[in-house]
Amino acid sequence: MDNYTNNNTAKRYRAHVSILGTTQIHLRNPYIIAWWSAAFPGFGHMILSKYLRGFTLFIWEVIINLKANVNLSMIYSFQGNIDMAKEVLDTRWLLIYIPVYIFAIWDSYRTTVDMNNVYMLAEHENHPFNTFSIGALEINYLDKRNPVLSFLWSLFMPGLGQLYIHRIVTAFFVIIWTVAFFYFSHALEAISLLFLGEVQQATSIIKPEWLLFFPSLYGFAVFDSYINTVENNKLYEKVQRSFLTKNYQNPNFQILKGHKVE
Incomplete structure (x- = not known):
């Protein structure tokens, strides 16, 4: 089977190359992904290539943040004007902001843990995937x-x-x-x-x-x-290592472990 062909028979794939980009799963630190979601909801999911979820949370953050005056309140806090920081906050929007903000952090952490498990299984299967994609508008390839x-x-x-x-x-x-x-x-x-x-x-x-x-x-x-x-x-x-091993390495080739010199 060609190492560069995705015949859509595997249960899991490590990567997919399309005209829109190269999407792959690999081991990630769930705490780092959760931190990016805390820095800006949606970023953690976008790092994981969970675009629809990430874009939704990102747009939500911009709209609700501005409506609740969260950033403006932070500016006043940095200046030491705590009374003004509390005054500008709009609680009608702020109470909507908090639960979704927490969800973004939790869900990105949970998704990272799940995807790490999927990666380990996909790595064990080691199934071939496409590494070149060409279309009317774009060309993409793994390099x-x-x-x-x-x-x-x-x-x-x-x-x-x-x-x-x-x-x-x-x-x-x-x-x-x-x-x-x-x-x-x-x-x-x-x-x-x-x-x-x-x-x-x-x-x-x-x-x-x-x-x-x-x-x-x-x-x-x-x-x-x-x-x-x-x-x-x-x-x-x-991918290159796998291709060269399969097509150019002698099937009888073995690396013998040496004896430790006393």
Whole structure:
């Protein structure tokens, strides 16, 4: 059986290569995934390639956060203005925010544990999967890329690191929301004014409730692109090793264990 062919007969597959990206399961630390869900609901699921769940929780976080003034309350807390922080919170929205926020953390942790178990079973089956996909709009194939470049492109603009490793779904979603955050926060206008020395005007036009989304967004973009580049490289090496062993290694070849020299 060709090591590059997915004949859809296995119960579990380690990876799938399509024109939209390379999706794979591998061992992950459930605490790290849960932490990303705590940093921004939806990110933990997106790292796991659970896109529909991740996008739903992400959009929910943006809408409810702004309605409840959570980010604005955090800004006042950072400034030591606790009374104002409590005053701006809208409890009508806040009480909706809390249970879904906790669910996002719990569900991402639970899903990671389940997927780690599935990975161990898929690794044991070691079933072949497709490594090349071509369509009318795109071509995608499994190969090695530089994790440092993924890191750097994500720093320049969130989503570019995902584009570099052909993680199209995540890249499209992250880029769209990055543009929205830049627009509504007036961050680029404020930066331009800072270069002109207009510090007071730059401070006055900034929208902190939108600006506070950026640390989590940039952190996720960098982490997700870097980790997926590393894991894709590992998967590529594993597939190549299997292909070369099957097609070029002498079936009688054995590695004999040496005797320990006293």
